[in-house]
Amino acid sequence: MDNHSISNTIFSIAHSYRLTMRSALKASELGLNSMHVKCLSYIHNSEACTANDIVQFLGRDKAQIARLVKEMISNNWLTKTANPEDKRSQFLSLTEEGQALAALIADTQSKVSIKMKQNLSDEELKEFSRIAGIISNNLKS
Amino acid sequence: MDNHSISNTIFSIAHSYRLTMRSALKASELGLNSMHVKCLSYIHNSEACTANDIVQFLGRDKAQIARLVKEMISNNWLTKTANPEDKRSQFLSLTEEGQALAALIADTQSKVSIKMKQNLSDEELKEFSRIAGIISNNLKS
DNA sequence: GATATTTTGTTGACAATGTCAACTTAATTA
DNA sequence: TAATTAAGTTGACATTGTCAACAAAATATC
Numbered sequence: 001m002d003n004h005s006i007s008n009t010i011f012s013i014a015h016s017y018r019l020t021m022r023s024a025l026k027a028s029e030l031g032l033n034s035m036h037v038k039c040l041s042y043i044h045n046s047e048a049c050t051a052n053d054i055v056q057f058l059g060r061d062k063a064q065i066a067r068l069v070k071e072m073i074s075n076n077w078l079t080k081t082a083n084p085e086d087k088r089s090q091f092l093s094l095t096e097e098g099q100a101l102a103a104l105i106a107d108t109q110s111k112v113s114i115k116m117k118q119n120l121s122d123e124e125l126k127e128f129s130r131i132a133g134i135i136s137n138n139l140k141s
Numbered sequence: 142m143d144n145h146s147i148s149n150t151i152f153s154i155a156h157s158y159r160l161t162m163r164s165a166l167k168a169s170e171l172g173l174n175s176m177h178v179k180c181l182s183y184i185h186n187s188e189a190c191t192a193n194d195i196v197q198f199l200g201r202d203k204a205q206i207a208r209l210v211k212e213m214i215s216n217n218w219l220t221k222t223a224n225p226e227d228k229r230s231q232f233l234s235l236t237e238e239g240q241a242l243a244a245l246i247a248d249t250q251s252k253v254s255i256k257m258k259q260n261l262s263d264e265e266l267k268e269f270s271r272i273a274g275i276i277s278n279n280l281k282s
Numbered sequence: 283g284a285t286a287t288t289t290t291g292t293t294g295a296c297a298a299t300g301t302c303a304a305c306t307t308a309a310t311t312a
Numbered sequence: 313t314a315a316t317t318a319a320g321t322t323g324a325c326a327t328t329g330t331c332a333a334c335a336a337a338a339t340a341t342c
Contacts, residue, residue: 230319
């Protein structure tokens with residue numbers, strides 16, 4: 001390996017993770033793309049969520065999120081309800097179908113997570129996370 | 142952190158790495174996008190390289206690579222020369238300008254790599270790579 | 283309280299990236 | 313020799329990401 005092995009390893013894991021999630025989720029059969037997955041997860045895990053919350057959290061363009069939300073509403077995964085505190089924005093919440101998808105996503109994420117952790121002890125995982133945290137900070141500084 | 146912390150950590154590092162490389166390279170000023178960087182690096186590190194080698198290595202669509210190569214030739218970064226062993230394909234090689242870009246990319250990669258490794262001992266880095274390798278294999282199996 | 287500024291969300295236009303299928307030419311297999 | 317496979321090119325199109333203009337509402341400033 002060359003001196004870029006860390007980044008290569010990281011990219012390789014990220015790529016494999018994406019592929020594994022995609023196939024484990026049967027994402028294409030469900031009509032889910034990666035942005036759908038991120039949005040549904042986020043909405044699922046948050047109390048009251050607006051489009052702008054998603055924009056902030058995912059760091060995406062608001063135009064992109066507006067179109068994504070529109071699409072997910074027409075898919076009957078989400079509904080909008082008035083935000084009594086701010087008439088410009090609206091709360092996004094999952095329909096039953098959206099809930100089911102979000103639950104499936106969460107379930108698949110844990111399965112993939114378990115798969116990733118195979119053959120590793122708790123100490124190794126802890127050490128990995130610790131070092132990864134340092135690397136992450138190194139890059140951000 | 143939740144039970145998806147490994148994947149979150151990985152994605153966070155990958156994202157930071159991309160941003161850091163991009164700004165360290167001054168990629169936009171040079172007219173480089175991420176596929177350019179990957180292709181130039183690959184050609185730089187390989188003996189004799191054809192479009193199909195890039196397709197295989199990067200796992201991309203051959204149409205995408207054909208257009209990328211065409212663009213890089215028109216940028217005067219690459220040239221094509223006949224492959225005496227197979228008249229269907231042609232060898233891609235870097236022009237002087239392409240060499241300079243590839244060298245700059247390699248140099249920037251080492252700098253970012255050094256930055257990533259700050260505050261970590263050789264043992265920690267070795268351990269990180271070892272565990273990352275296991276995770277990577279877990280996902281592939 | 284009226285006015286100016288900022289924020290949320292929508293839309294149009296478009297750039298960048300990725301994908302699929304048809305096709306040509308050359309190499310390989312049967 | 314004929315059929316199949318492989319390398320590369322091109323057209324068409326889907327997906328994703330970005331920028332700017334805009335309306336409506338909230339907030340700040342005077």
